[in-house]
Amino acid sequence: MTTSDYAAYIASLPRILAGAAALFRDDEGRVLLVEPNYRKGWALPGGTVESDRNETPRQAARRETLEEIGLDVELGPLLAIDWVPGEERPPIAAYVYDGGVLAEAQFKAIRLQEEELVSWRLVSREGILEHLIGALGHRVLAALDALETGSGTVELENGLPPA
Template identity: 45%
Template sequence: MAPNAHEAKMAHPRMAAGALFFDAAGRVLMVEPSYKDYWEIPGGYVEVGESPLHAAIREVQEELGITPPIGRLLAVDWAPNEAEGDKVLYLFDGGQLTKDDLRAITLQPEELKSFEFVSPAQIAERTIPRLARRILAAAEARNEAAPVYLEHGQKPGSEAA
């Protein structure tokens, strides 16, 4: 096979990374973007030459104005869509935010309107189904010894929610 033909068959996915932050009750921090009609988690696209972990750290600092330690990988989700093509998303454990972290949050004004800790039961009400599945699977993986691999927010072979 010619090198160019081989290159043409290789995936060139967009990558995004985010962090899940928790409160003492196990609720997840979600942010309300000004440019979407559903809630998100802190995070964004990985830039050229940047690792997913460093993208998550950068995005948290840009969006929330804080630099808490970002921990281990919780989930990798292969979630292509028609508009963006192949896409791989990484979710990292941001842990439980301290009171000092919470007081220091300064939302990126051109992107975010508000933030709130949301219970697992409320996540599906706030966001789109594939993101809700991804967040819930990653939160569950936080209690496990290993990250979870997902496709469209679900473990392969599981039924659609």
């Protein structure tokens, strides 16, 4: 196989998108959510994995956290991986890492990326599905369950355990 044949083969393969986020909590167990200005609903700090730059999901979650809220935090274990199909886009593999429990000083140090975010807030487990649309809400609840039970990384499909 020539170099050009290999390049054509690679170009013909199916595509997926990848996103990565960090799950931060306060000492009461509330989850840090951010409000984007480019779509409805809330989100975890995070974003697209820049795989064309050889960025890993873990690196993306840390970079996006620094860009979006101004905190450079070493992330803990992978809590959830979610396969989210799309109708007008390729499917997304969404990674959620444990950002840990932030100290009061860290919350006070949050500086929003004004180009993308309007605000942030802490939300209790009971309020997650009110703030996070679709699979994201279920993904966050599954990640919280993984933290609570110590079960390790959970595999999800569109926010729910595989059938």
